[in-house]
Amino acid sequence: xxxxxxxxxxxxxxxxxxxxxxxxxxxxxxxxxxxxxxxxxxxxxxxxxxxxxxxxxxxxxxxxxxxxxxxxxxxxxxxxxxxxxxxxxxxxxxxxxxxxxxxxxxxxxxxxxxxxxxxxxxxxxxxxxxxxxxxxxxxxxxxxxxxxxxxxxxxxxxxxxxxxxxxxxxxxxxxxxxxxxxxxxxxxxxxxxxxxxxxxxxxxxxxxxxxxx
Numbered sequence: 001x002x003x004x005x006x007x008x009x010x011x012x013x014x015x016x017x018x019x020x021x022x023x024x025x026x027x028x029x030x031x032x033x034x035x036x037x038x039x040x041x042x043x044x045x046x047x048x049x050x051x052x053x054x055x056x057x058x059x060x061x062x063x064x065x066x067x068x069x070x071x072x073x074x075x076x077x078x079x080x081x082x083x084x085x086x087x088x089x090x091x092x093x094x095x096x097x098x099x100x101x102x103x104x105x106x107x108x109x110x111x112x113x114x115x116x117x118x119x120x121x122x123x124x125x126x127x128x129x130x131x132x133x134x135x136x137x138x139x140x141x142x143x144x145x146x147x148x149x150x151x152x153x154x155x156x157x158x159x160x161x162x163x164x165x166x167x168x169x170x171x172x173x174x175x176x177x178x179x180x181x182x183x184x185x186x187x188x189x190x191x192x193x194x195x196x197x198x199x200x201x202x203x204x205x206x207x208x209x210x211x212x213x
Contacts, residue, residue, distance in 0.1 A: 066199060066200050066201055067200065067201050067202070067204070068200070068201070068202045068204050068205060070200060071156050071160075071197065071200035071202050072096075072122075072125060072126075074197065074200075075096065075160055075163065075197060076095045076096055076125075078188075078196070079095070079096055079097040080094070080095050080096070080097055082095060083095060084115070084118045084121055085115055085116075087115065093111055093114060093115055094114060094115055094121045095118070095121050095122075095125075096121065096124075096125045096128075096163070098114075098124065098128075102128065103124065105131075106124055106127050106128060106131065106211065106212055106213050107212040107213050108120070108124055108213055120213070123213055124213050126205060127208075127211045127212065127213050128163065128211070129159055129202065129205045130205055130206060130207055130208040130211045131208060131209075131210070131211040132159050132162040132163070132167050133155075133159065133205065133206070133207035133208070134207040134208055134209045134210075134211070135162075135167040136158055136159070136162060136167050136170060136171065137207055139158065139170070139171055139174050139175070140155050140158055142174075143158070143174050144158075148173075148174070148177055148178040148191075148194075149177075149178040149191060151178075151191055151194050151195045151198070152195075152198055152199075153174070153194060153198075154194075154198040154199055154200075155202060155203075156197050156198060156199065156200035156201075156202050157193065157194040157195065157196075157197050157198040157199075158170060158174070158194065159197075159202065160193045160194070160196070160197035161173070161190045161193040161194050161197075163193075164184065164188060164190065164193045165182050165184075165190050165193075169182050169190065170190060173190045173191070178191060
């Protein structure tokens, strides 16, 4: 009986040690912004805003009307819950989650100064709207009021989608009548932004070619 008990105990110990040996510690990964995701021209490539705030974690933002202020605050809430000091895993910055390439296009080069300056972030967002209005001026005129795959196309929807995916990808989406749709890592697509941010009046922001902060 003693030998049997000793055998069982040794067998149990072997099983326990083998089980612990099969697990390894989770790896910590330091993410960098790939050069391929950085914008390089006025018609920038699609940058992926890997937002740490997902749709499932959001509550409804406060309604601030359907003019420009309501538009920008609704978009900011989707991007960062309206927080100026947010930097996500891939280095997208601030209340509106700008990539470094897009900031550089508008004359902003110091990421730390940008993060710590709410007025600069607001001015940069307005500048980007003016810039995208110029790039997309013909498409806004052509598609405003039309339906693509059940979504009514509006100026504010187009510009919100351009903030998500870049003006170049919005052109492709519109001109393919929705066939060329793209989405970020969390499933927010051009078509989703077109619908979610439709119907705001942002006529107070004038289009401007090569707009700079």
